[in-house]
Amino acid sequence: MHETIRRFDIGHFKCTAIADTDQGGARNVLLVEGEQRILIDTGAGSHDPGNPGRLLARLKDAGVAAASIDAVILTHADFDHIGGAADRNQAAFPQARHSIMSSEVSFWRQQPVRLKRSPLYDEAFRSRVNDVPPMALEVLGEILHPVDDQLSEIVGGVTMIAAPGHTPGNSVVRIQSQGHVLLFVADLFYQPENLTTRDWVSQYDYDPMLVVETRRRLLDEAAANNTLLMAYHLPFPGLGRVRPSEGAWEWIAA
Ligand SMILES: [Zn+2]
Numbered sequence: 001m002h003e004t005i006r007r008f009d010i011g012h013f014k015c016t017a018i019a020d021t022d023q024g025g026a027r028n029v030l031l032v033e034g035e036q037r038i039l040i041d042t043g044a045g046s047h048d049p050g051n052p053g054r055l056l057a058r059l060k061d062a063g064v065a066a067a068s069i070d071a072v073i074l075t076h077a078d079f080d081h082i083g084g085a086a087d088r089n090q091a092a093f094p095q096a097r098h099s100i101m102s103s104e105v106s107f108w109r110q111q112p113v114r115l116k117r118s119p120l121y122d123e124a125f126r127s128r129v130n131d132v133p134p135m136a137l138e139v140l141g142e143i144l145h146p147v148d149d150q151l152s153e154i155v156g157g158v159t160m161i162a163a164p165g166h167t168p169g170n171s172v173v174r175i176q177s178q179g180h181v182l183l184f185v186a187d188l189f190y191q192p193e194n195l196t197t198r199d200w201v202s203q204y205d206y207d208p209m210l211v212v213e214t215r216r217r218l219l220d221e222a223a224a225n226n227t228l229l230m231a232y233h234l235p236f237p238g239l240g241r242v243r244p245s246e247g248a249w250e251w252i253a254a
Contacts, residue, residue: 004058006237010228011177013157016062017230017237020044020055020084027080028238029055030184030230031062032175036070036155039093040173040184041232042084047132053084056092069093073154074100075163075186076170077108078204079132081232086136091143099154101162102146104169108133114167120203147171163188163218165211166204172218183222186232188215192251195219195242219249228254 004019013034020027020043030040043053115129150162163172173184205211223242231238239254
């Protein structure tokens with residue numbers, strides 16, 4: 001059995017990385033416990049039949065009731081990040097305020113074509129990508145908390161930072177306490193190899209020009225400060241650092 005839970009501290013915050021998957025295609029969710037219980041991203045829930053979300057079961061195993069989650073931060077609304085919050089089309093964390101950039105909400109409310117038809121993926125995947133987010137935002141309804149600022153402290157020490165490009169309202173989350181920092185970078189990159197060029201763009205990046213600018217800004221800063229990063233789709237738990245290498249960056253797993 002591969003590792004599915006890893007606990008570590010960032011200053012006074014008790015952090016738990018939780019694997020939302022049992023197989024390939026990692027989805028690394030983060031639980032942050034201080035004065036409040038905060039979940040950062042929520043996995044795919046019931047919306048990925050071939051690789052179903054395990055978050056709810058793993059929280060339960062860890063003794064954390066879904067109803068005890070005080071806040072959810074959604075880095076963006078792609079189905080593999082928001083799907084677990086609207087598991088089986090019901091709010092999975094009904095007591096939690098769900099923070100998300102308001103630009104992300106308005107993007108998805110226009111029912112955009114996030115992915116066009118392509119031989120690279122099948123039609124079921126394409127329709128999940130396009131259809132789950134607006135449905136999930138609808139399900140969350142009144143517990144959705146759109147955030148307008150470029151930098152927004154959700155609770156003391158936990159800050160959403162605008163990181164547009166992958167989606168229009170994409171964000172990263174900084175957890176900071178007692179001189180320690182973790183930056184949850186979600187889909188800023190998928191594989192260590194993506195870091196070997198400063199111009200890399202994924203087929204899933206909505207605005208390639210903007211994503212390159214955002215990625216350079218965040219990764220240069222993280223390399224300069226030796227910041228601990230957590231990446232959503234890297235092999236569990238996705239923790240590591242970047243350092244400058246051959247004109248771009250190199251991933252050092254932690
Ligand atoms: Zn993703």
